[in-house]
Amino acid sequence: MLRGMATANYYADDLEAAKAWYSELFGVEPYFTVPGGYYEWRIGDYQGEFGIINRKFAPSHPDRPGGQIVNWHVDDIAAAYERLLALGAKEFEPITERGQGTGFVTASVIDPFGNVLAIMYNPHYVEILAKTGPA
Template sequence: MTNTNFLRGMATVNFWADDVAAARDWYAKLFGVEAYFQMPNAEHPAYVEFRIGDYEHEFGIIDRNYAPSAMQPGPGGAIVLWQVDDIHAALERLLAAGATEYDPVTPRGTTGFITASVIDPFGNVLGIMSNPHYVQILAKLTA
């Protein structure tokens, strides 16, 4: 394979909710920023989007009515792991906001990779991670 940049980076992660406005408000409080995009409008959103993190990744919330027909109810599937500065503090913040533990803080080997995940109040799995590679890349890009 000659193209090593086939997957260039995460562009958007989409979560699902039966009540998009409630999910928007919960995440706005958690993130400390308001959604920058809401469709069709703020009163009755079917889709909202936040830009978060060092690279302003897009975090979308979609009305569950638009979920793929094969999607199973409840948490499952792939887990997107978001870099955090302090995994224990981040997990505590999520739990205090009303999330429930899905996977506890777990060291992955002895090289500094640590993961955890929660289920948000809307049934989505939100992963957090301490990732030495992320820190190294960010340091190179911001030097």
């Protein structure tokens, strides 16, 4: 069901400083931006997505888990989400379309052990898979 890592998201209080720092680290500017909220780079051998999100959008709460989130690509987000819930996971964030009309859809659960497990339908993952073939 979990096809591969789709996007790793990290959070920063100073989004612009984080953008500058990661652009220096990666040697490239982000390819996708949401002003004041999000920057994303494609990095590594399979052009994995690395995102920095304004910390005010972080899913951290004193009484709930949080931190960086790795989104795992799934082909059918609704079916995968229902299966996770059926296996005893609890809803953390419901199925949510990201960037209206872009095809990116996420959801996350808290597994029975207190970890956030995030799933995502990611058109970029599908594009790379089409170029490289399944593992």
